[in-house]
Each structure stands twice: as C-alpha cells, then as structure tokens.
Amino acid sequence: MAPPMSEPVSLEGPVLIVGAGLLGTSIGLALRRRGVAVWFRDVSTENLRTALGLGAGQLSPDIAPPPQLVVVAVPPNVIGETLRWALTHHPKAVVTDVGSIKTGPLEQLRAYGLAGLSRYVGGHPMAGSERSGPLAASAAMFDGRPWAVTPHQDSGREAVDLVLELVAAVGATAVQLSPDEHDRAVARTSHLPHLLASLVAGRLAEAPPGHLALSGQGVRDVTRVAAGDPELWQQIVSGNAPAVVHLLGEVRDQLDALIVAVSKGQQAELTQILAQGVAGTRAIPGKHGGPVRATASVFVSVPDRAGELARLFADAGSSGVNIEDVRIDHDPGRPTGLVELVVADDSSEHLLSSRESRGWVTHR
Amino acid sequence: MAPPMSEPVSLEGPVLIVGAGLLGTSIGLALRRRGVAVWFRDVSTENLRTALGLGAGQLSPDIAPPPQLVVVAVPPNVIGETLRWALTHHPKAVVTDVGSIKTGPLEQLRAYGLAGLSRYVGGHPMAGSERSGPLAASAAMFDGRPWAVTPHQDSGREAVDLVLELVAAVGATAVQLSPDEHDRAVARTSHLPHLLASLVAGRLAEAPPGHLALSGQGVRDVTRVAAGDPELWQQIVSGNAPAVVHLLGEVRDQLDALIVAVSKGQQAELTQILAQGVAGTRAIPGKHGGPVRATASVFVSVPDRAGELARLFADAGSSGVNIEDVRIDHDPGRPTGLVELVVADDSSEHLLSSRESRGWVTHR
Numbered sequence: 001m002a003p004p005m006s007e008p009v010s011l012e013g014p015v016l017i018v019g020a021g022l023l024g025t026s027i028g029l030a031l032r033r034r035g036v037a038v039w040f041r042d043v044s045t046e047n048l049r050t051a052l053g054l055g056a057g058q059l060s061p062d063i064a065p066p067p068q069l070v071v072v073a074v075p076p077n078v079i080g081e082t083l084r085w086a087l088t089h090h091p092k093a094v095v096t097d098v099g100s101i102k103t104g105p106l107e108q109l110r111a112y113g114l115a116g117l118s119r120y121v122g123g124h125p126m127a128g129s130e131r132s133g134p135l136a137a138s139a140a141m142f143d144g145r146p147w148a149v150t151p152h153q154d155s156g157r158e159a160v161d162l163v164l165e166l167v168a169a170v171g172a173t174a175v176q177l178s179p180d181e182h183d184r185a186v187a188r189t190s191h192l193p194h195l196l197a198s199l200v201a202g203r204l205a206e207a208p209p210g211h212l213a214l215s216g217q218g219v220r221d222v223t224r225v226a227a228g229d230p231e232l233w234q235q236i237v238s239g240n241a242p243a244v245v246h247l248l249g250e251v252r253d254q255l256d257a258l259i260v261a262v263s264k265g266q267q268a269e270l271t272q273i274l275a276q277g278v279a280g281t282r283a284i285p286g287k288h289g290g291p292v293r294a295t296a297s298v299f300v301s302v303p304d305r306a307g308e309l310a311r312l313f314a315d316a317g318s319s320g321v322n323i324e325d326v327r328i329d330h331d332p333g334r335p336t337g338l339v340e341l342v343v344a345d346d347s348s349e350h351l352l353s354s355r356e357s358r359g360w361v362t363h364r
Numbered sequence: 365m366a367p368p369m370s371e372p373v374s375l376e377g378p379v380l381i382v383g384a385g386l387l388g389t390s391i392g393l394a395l396r397r398r399g400v401a402v403w404f405r406d407v408s409t410e411n412l413r414t415a416l417g418l419g420a421g422q423l424s425p426d427i428a429p430p431p432q433l434v435v436v437a438v439p440p441n442v443i444g445e446t447l448r449w450a451l452t453h454h455p456k457a458v459v460t461d462v463g464s465i466k467t468g469p470l471e472q473l474r475a476y477g478l479a480g481l482s483r484y485v486g487g488h489p490m491a492g493s494e495r496s497g498p499l500a501a502s503a504a505m506f507d508g509r510p511w512a513v514t515p516h517q518d519s520g521r522e523a524v525d526l527v528l529e530l531v532a533a534v535g536a537t538a539v540q541l542s543p544d545e546h547d548r549a550v551a552r553t554s555h556l557p558h559l560l561a562s563l564v565a566g567r568l569a570e571a572p573p574g575h576l577a578l579s580g581q582g583v584r585d586v587t588r589v590a591a592g593d594p595e596l597w598q599q600i601v602s603g604n605a606p607a608v609v610h611l612l613g614e615v616r617d618q619l620d621a622l623i624v625a626v627s628k629g630q631q632a633e634l635t636q637i638l639a640q641g642v643a644g645t646r647a648i649p650g651k652h653g654g655p656v657r658a659t660a661s662v663f664v665s666v667p668d669r670a671g672e673l674a675r676l677f678a679d680a681g682s683s684g685v686n687i688e689d690v691r692i693d694h695d696p697g698r699p700t701g702l703v704e705l706v707v708a709d710d711s712s713e714h715l716l717s718s719r720e721s722r723g724w725v726t727h728r
Contacts, residue, residue, distance in 0.1 A: 126580045146578055175577045185575035188567055193586040196560050198641030199618050203552055203611055205644035211549035213539045214510055215648050216490045218589040222557040225582040227645040230638035234631055245627045247567055252619055254563050255612065263609045267598055274594035277562030280569035281591040284579050309687050313677035323673050326690045 011165040013037040016060060016067035016090070018082055020044070020051035022128060023098050024073030025137035028056030030170035033139050039067065050134040066090055069162055072097035076235040080108030087116045094159045096123045096166065100186060101239035102150045102179035118156040121163045122179055124148040124186070125172055132229065140171070147172035148186075150179045187243035194225050194233060195244070196251065201226040298341045298351050312339060315358050316351065375529040377401040380424060380431035380454070382446055384408070384415035386492060387462050388437030389501035392420030394534035397503050403431065414498040430454055433526055436461035440599040444472030451480045458523045460487045460530065464550065465603035466514045466543035482520040485527045486543055488512040488550070489536055496593065504535070511536035512550075514543045551607035558589050558597060559608070560615065565590040662705045662715050676703065679722050680715065 014037040017024045021042075028038045028051060038057030042048045052058060070086040070093045072079060079099045086095045087109070099105060102122040109117060127145040147167045151160045160176075167174040177185065201223040204212060237244055254273065261269040302308045316323060323341050343351055378401040381388045385406075392402045392415060402421030406412045416422060434450040434457045436443060443463045450459045451473070463469060466486040473481060491509040511531045515524045531538040541549065565587040568576060601608055618637065625633040666672045680687060687705050707715055 126578055146580075148578055175574075177574060181572070181575065182578070184572070185578045188571055188575060189579045189583045192567060193564050193583045195622060196564050197586050198638050198644075199615050199622070200557050200560050201641040201644030202618060202637065203556060203614060203644065204647050205640050207552055207647065208545075208548070210539075210541060211545070211552060212647055212649055214490055214512060214546070214549045215553045216510075219553045219557045220648060221585045221588050222561050223641070223645050223648070224585050226638075226641035228638075228642075230635045230642060233638050234635040237626060237634060238629060238631060241626050241629065245623060248619065248623050248626065250567060251563050252616070252623065254566060255616055255619060258559060258563070259609060259612050259616065262601060262605050262612065265602060265605065267602060270601060271594045271598040273566065274562050274590075274592075274597050276569050277565040277587070277590035278592075278594060280562075280565030280567065281587050283568050283571065283576055284584060284587070285576055309677050309680070309690075313673050316673070326673075 011036060011162060011169055012068060014039055014065065014067045015057075015166075016041065016070045016086075016093070017057065017073055018042070018070065018086065019073035019075075020047040020056070020134050021073060021075075022132050022134065022136050023125065023141075024071065025051040025054060025056045025134035026127075026139065026141035027071055027073065027098070027166075027170055029054065029137060029139035030142060031166075032056060034169050036169065039064075047134050051137070054134065054137065056134070056137065067093045069093060069166060070095045071166070072099075075232070076100060076239050080105040083109055083120060084112050084114060087114055087120060091116060093119065094162045095120045096163045098123055098125055099239075100124060100190075100236045102148075102182045104239045106152055106179050117152075117154045119159050120152070121155045121159050122150040122152070122182075123163055123167070124150070124182065125167075127172070132232070142167075142170045142172040145172050146175045148182050149174045149176050150182045151176065152179055183240050184243045187240055187247050191237055191240055191244050192247045192251070194228065195237065195248070197223050197226040298343065298348055300339045300341065302339050309339070315354070316341065375400060375526060375533055376432060378403055378429065378431045379421075379530075380405065380434045380450075380457070381421065381437060382406070382434065382450065383437035383439075384411040384420070384498050385437060385439075386496050386498065386500050387489065387505075388435065389415040389418060389420045389498035390491075390503065390505035391435055391437065391462070391530075391534055393418065393501055393503035394506060395530075396420060398533050400533065403428075411498050415501070418498065418501065420498070420501065431457045433457060433530060434459045435530070436463075439596070440464060440603050444469045447473055447484060448476050448478060451478055451484060455480060457483065458526045459484045460527045462487055462489055463603075464488060464554075464600045466512075466546045468603050470516055470543050481516075481518045483523050484516070485519045485523045486514040486516070486546075487527055487531070488514070488546065489531075491536070496596070506531075506534045506536040509536050510539045512546050513538045513540050514546045515540065516543055547604050548607045551604055551611050555601055555604055555608050556611045556615070558592065559601065559612070561587050561590040662707065662712055664703045664705065666703050673703070679718070680705065 013031070015031055016039045017028050018041045020040050024040070024042075028040065031038050032055060039060040040048055040051055040057045041060060042051070048059070067090055070090055072082045072086055072095065074082045076099055079097050083095060083097060083105055086093070097105065099122070102124065106120075106122065109120060125142055125145060125147040127142050149160065149163050149167060164174050200219070204219070204223065257269065258273055260266065261273065300312060302312055313323075323343055326339065326341060341351065377395075379395055380403045381392050382405045384392075384404050388404070388406075392404065395402050396419060403424040404412055404415055404421045405424060406415070412423070431454055434454055436446045436450055436459065438446045440463055443461050447459060447461060447469055450457070461469065463486070466488065470484075470486065473484060489506055489509060489511040491506050513524065513527050513531060528538050564583070568583070568587065621633065622637055624630065625637065664676060666676055677687075687707055690703065690705060705715065
C-alpha cells in the first residue's frame with residue numbers, strides 16, 4: 001500500500017529522526033537549513049540535549065500532526081527493531097534509515113510479518129567521519145556525497161520519491177539500487193578495503209623497532225581507514241557477512257596465487273595480478289561521477305610553517321589552474337613538507353612553470 | 365679495505381651516476397645544485413641526452429680523475445651486475461645504489477668473489493613517483509624524504525660516511541639499518557601494502573556495472589598505490605621474495621581467521637582483528653619522525669572552480685593555524701568539493717570559528 005499523500009510528493013515535514021548521533025543530527029541540521037520541521041527521539045538524553053542545543057530540531061510534541069517521514073539513524077544492530085517500531089507507531093509515515101547494510105533490516109521486517117512495508121525505503125549516505133556523536137555533526141556533512149537509495153520490490157513509488165527528496169534536501173546525490181545490489185556494492189567498495197587495510201595495519205603493529213621509520217605516503221594511504229572504530233565496523237561487517245565472506249574468499253584465492261607466484265618466482269603471474277590491480281584503480285569513477293580525467297601531479301617543497309600553504313594556493317589560484325586534489329607528504333626530521341597538487345593533465349606544464357617563476361621548488 | 369681518502373671524508377666528486385632515469389637524474393640535479401661534478405652513463409642514449417639537457421651532469425670524459433663515488437641507479441634486475449662493473453672498473457671509488465632491495469645485490473657481489481666489497485654501501489631513497497624517466501626528475505625529489513643507508517659487515521667506515529654525505533647533499537634524511545633489516549622493513553611498509561592494495565583493486569576491476577558509484581574516499585586511498593607500474597613492482601617484489609612471502613603467510617593466517625570470524629558471527633574475534641589494525645595505524649611515525657601528534661579534522665565545502673582553494677588557504681593562513689594535512693574529497697555529479705584540513709587538535713576550534721566567520725560552510 002502506498003502512503004496516502006498528494007502528488008507530486010514533496011517533503012514538507014515534520015520529519016522524525018530517531019537517533020541523535022553523528023548522522024541523525026547532521027540530517028536535522030541540513031533539514032532545518034531548509035526550514036523543514038524536525039523532531040528527535042533518542043534513548044540517550046545526553047545526545048538528545050546536544051542535538052537540540054545545536055539547533056538540529058526539537059522534541060517530538062505530545063499532541064502534533066503525524067510525521068510525514070521517519071528517519072532511523074541508530075546503530076546497525078538495532079536498526080531492524082527500530083524500523084518495526086517506526087512503521088507500527090507511525091502508520092501514515094514513510095520510513096527510511098541510514099544504515100550501512102540494506103538487506104538484513106529488510107529481512108527482519110519481512111520476518112515480523114508487518115503490514116505497511118510499502119512505506120519503507122532504505123538509504124545509506126556515503127558520508128561520516130572517524131569521529132562519532134552529535135558534537136561532530138554538520139549541516140554540510142552530505143554536500144555533494146553519494147547517498148544510496150534502495151527501494152525493495154514492495155516499496156511504493158511515493159515513498160521512494162519522498163526519500164529521494166530527503167536526499168536532495170540535505171545536499172546529497174542519490175544513487176538508486178536494490179538492497180541486495182547495495183550490500184554487494186559496499187562489500188566491495190567499503191567493507192573489503194577496510195578489512196584488508198586492517199590486515200596490513202595489523203602487520204605494522206608487530207613491526208620490529210625502527211622498521212616503521214621507512215614508512216612512506218603509500219602505507220599511510222593504504223591503512224588510513226583501518227583507524228575506524230572496531231566495534232562499529234564489527235557490526236557493519238557482521239551485518240553484511242554473506243557478501244563480505246564471498247569477496248574475502250575471492251581474495252584468499254588471489255592471495256594463494258600471489259604467494260605461489262612470489263615464492264616460485266613466477267614473474268608473469270605476479271605481473272598479471274599487479275596489472276589487474278592497475279585496472280581496478282582505473283575503474284573507480286572520477287570526480288563528478290564521470291570517467292577518470294587525465295591528471296598530472298606537480299610537487300612543491302613547502303616550509304612547514306603557518307602561511308606557506310596559503311601563499312602556495314594564492315599563487316596557484318592566480319595562475320587560473322583548478323586543483324583537483326592535494327596531498328601533503330609527511331617528512332621525518334625536516335622542516336619542509338612536500339605538497340602534491342593534482343591538476344588536469346593539460347594544466348601541469350603551465351602550473352609548473354608559473355610555480356617556478358614565483359620561486360617555489362617544484363617537480364613532476 | 366677502506367677507500368684511500370682523507371679524513372674527515374667529504375663529498376667533492378666527481379660522482380658517476382650509472383642510469384639516467386627518474387632517480388639517477390634527480391640525484392644529478394640535486395648534486396649540481398651543490399656544485400658537485402656529476403658524470404652520467406646509460407645504455408639509453410635518449411635518457412642520457414635528456415638528463416644532460418636538463419643540466420643533471422655531463423658525459424664521463426675519456427681522460428679524467430677517477431670518480432670519488434659511483435651511484436648505481438638502474439632497474440632492479442640489473443643492479444647486481446652493474447655494481448660488479450662499478451667496483452671493478454673504478455677500484456678507488458665508493459659505490460652505492462638506490463635499489464628497493466638490499467640483500468639480493470649484496471649476495472650477488474659476494475658470489476662473484478670480488479675484492480673491494482668494503483667500498484660498497486647500499487642505499488634506498490623513499491622517494492619517487494608513479495611516473496618514470498629523466499623528464500620527471502627534480503632536484504627537490506629527495507627533500508625531507510627518508511633515505512635508507514644499509515652498511516654490510518664489510519663496509520668501510522669512510523665509505524659509509526661518504527654515502528651519508530651524499531644523502532645529506534641531496535636533502536634527504538638518512539635512516540641506517542642493515543641490508544637484511546631494510547628488506548624486512550620495506551616488505552612490511554611498502555611491498556605488503558602494495559600487494560594487498562592490488563588485491564583490493566583487483567576486486568574492483570570485476571565489479572558489476574554501477575556498483576563503483578558508491579566508492580568513497582576510503583577505497584580510493586586504499587587502492588591508490590596499486591596504480592604503480594606492474595613490471596617495476598614485479599621486479600621489486602620478486603627481489604624481496606623471502607621477506608614478502610613470510611608476511612603474506614602471516615596475512616593469509618589472519619585472513620583465514622577473519623573469514624571464520626565473519627562467516628561464523630564470532631564478534632569478539634572480528635573486533636580483535638579490527639582493533640589490531642587500529643593499533644597498527646597508531647604505530648606509524650608521525651610527521652617529523654616523532655610520535656603522532658593529536659590532530660583534528662575540519663571539513664569545508666568548497667566550490668569546484670579555480671581560486672576557491674586559494675581563498676580558503678589564504679583565509680586559513682591569516683588565522684595563523686598550521687595545516688598538517690589536506691584532503692580533497694571527490695563528489696559525483698555536484699560542483700562542490702569537500703576539503704579536509706587536518707590541524708593540531710588544539711587549533712581546530714579556532715580554525716572552525718575563523719572559517720565560519722568568513723562565510724565558509726564547515727564541520728568537524
């Protein structure tokens with residue numbers, strides 16, 4: 001059954017957000033920016049107080065119109081029961097959630113034998129932080145980020161449209177796919193990278209003294225995500241176990257082949273595995289979702305003191321080149337940093353020469 | 365036998381660089397900056413011409429004083445025989461190389477039964493680029509980078525001192541360790557991360573259509589190094605096979621434990637593996653080689669057009685905060701980027717409020 005609402009659907013509120021953590025509070029802040037009425041519920045009165053204090057919304061009034069939309073933003077292991085509560089207690093509302101896994105909660109809802117499943121459409125914003133809690137929230141958290149919207153076969157069209165409106169209202173870009181596709185996609189693009197980064201980082205934890213002095217930017221990049229909260233990631237990975245185990249099995253087969261290739265000196269096989277990795281890096285969509293643009297890096301030595309980066313970017317800006325990405329390379333024991341400016345390939349010569357004409361030490 | 369030179373040793377040249385590729389040419393440029401005489405040899409006349417054209421040095425004269433130092437900067441699979449040539453043809457010179465592996469070439473030299481091994485001291489700059497060849501070279505390539513110097517048990521003290529002088533002359537920071545320690549260290553900090561990044565990226569290459577639209581910054585970071593040249597990395601990994609296979613075996617054991625934990629729902633075991641990863645990320649030395657400084661991230665939404673980054677950094681500079689690191693998050697389909705400014709923890713409040721007072725949309 002589709003929810004009873006006028007067409008074309010429009011997000012007018014009130015929106016009830018269940019869970020005043022990082023994501024829930026950020027959604028509240030982004031919706032308040034648009035003037036939509038936002039109510040909060042949370043078992044933690046401290047989180048509630050913080051979210052309300054930040055202006056993300058207000059407490060759900062005792063006597064009030066029913067919410068148009070309920071957004072469930074609770075930890076992974078209580079999403080299913082919270083969705084059930086929302087569908088049961090708000091029989092006219094569209095209900096969505098922001099959890100990292102989409103099939104598990106849906107299966108739970110089906111097992112409950114609930115009516116009203118047409119009012120549920122899952123969602124998953126590709127945003128967040130290594131920090132958690134409402135204090136880290138921001139109205140800008142979703143600006144320009146992908147937000148998966150995952151209708152199931154019984155989702156009503158109006159319910160889907162309302163969730164798409166929510167995504168647009170908070171500044172994100174909707175990517176529609178089925179719950180099963182979503183879970184398989186994030187197993188590949190998020191859970192597998194996280195787990196293998198953890199395994200690489202785990203080997204660093206056991207390094208003999210002094211060996212990590214040779215750490216470069218590469219190992220820092222590979223292991224950065226592994227710094228995330230182990231308990232949260234345990235819940236995320238556990239909730240997507242079948243898809244994750246499937247990919248881990250593929251990786252184990254590849255790892256076995258890799259070990260054979262390296263230990264037996266099979267150079268062609270090793271090169272083939274490395275070449276497939278190169279192909280994978282090229283398959284990631286570029287900025288703006290389009291094909292990867294040809295870019296070039298220009299490296300600049302920058303003294304490690306306040307104001308030098310400002311000077312560099314002011315100089316770069318005045319040369320009219322659009323910088324696509326930036327990295328600052330850490331250095332041991334010296335007061336200079338190396339800044340990598342990634343620009344469109346056809347801009348690099350111009351940027352290089354304009355940098356050098358202003359006295360920066362550069363290379364490609 | 366120690367090389368016949370006056371004490372205290374000093375790098376006066378001439379320095380003969382064998383191999384006019386990315387590293388050899390960069391060393392030449394950095395030494396020329398110091399006024400040291402540099403000669404080049406290369407089997408590729410094209411590379412030679414480019415390096416000489418860039419001002420990295422000159423051709424070795426027919427009649428000339430013997431070189432004080434020979435730097436072997438050739439591909440991994442011909443380092444051993446080139447070192448042999450250098451020690452044989454320049455019987456008074458100190459000889460070093462810049463290869464990624466240190467035990468293999470040394471074993472080759474020992475197998476040749478050469479005299480003069482006291483004049484050989486290996487080296488390995490932690491610098492480079494995903495590009496190769498002399499055109500990508502730069503005098504600033506080694507500024508502030510670690511450079512492993514790996515004396516073996518027969519290395520003469522003066523030879524070690526001269527190589528340390530070379531490292532200082534090109535602006536790098538020497539990290540001394542034995543050849544065996546070096547190879548085990550880079551297996552852990554470079555080769556293992558590269559190979560596992562390749563396996564993660566390899567799974568991306570096989571993603572169903574549309575799934576990679578959910579790629580966030582995490583998977584981009586984890587897989588970036590996997591874009592490196594497969595043939596070069598095949599040589600590097602093959603040259604360090606024992607140390608790499610040892611670590612790959614450890615990872616396979618961990619991967620097996622991970623697969624069991626995820627597929628059987630063993631939450632405590634999974635959390636433990638993730639927690640060890642967190643410990644590993646904390647073990648990497650911080651900027652300047654010291655302990656990791658407490659940092660905080662401030663996120664700023666920035667329109668994706670030339671000049672906006674300049675404006676942001678100019679504003680940040682004027683607030684006197686030293687930016688430790690920067691990331692630009694790519695976004696699909698929208699003309700805004702998200703810039704992450706990493707600053708000392710106690711600067712983040714100040715930076716946040718000063719950003720907002722200038723009209724930037726920020727969050728932590």
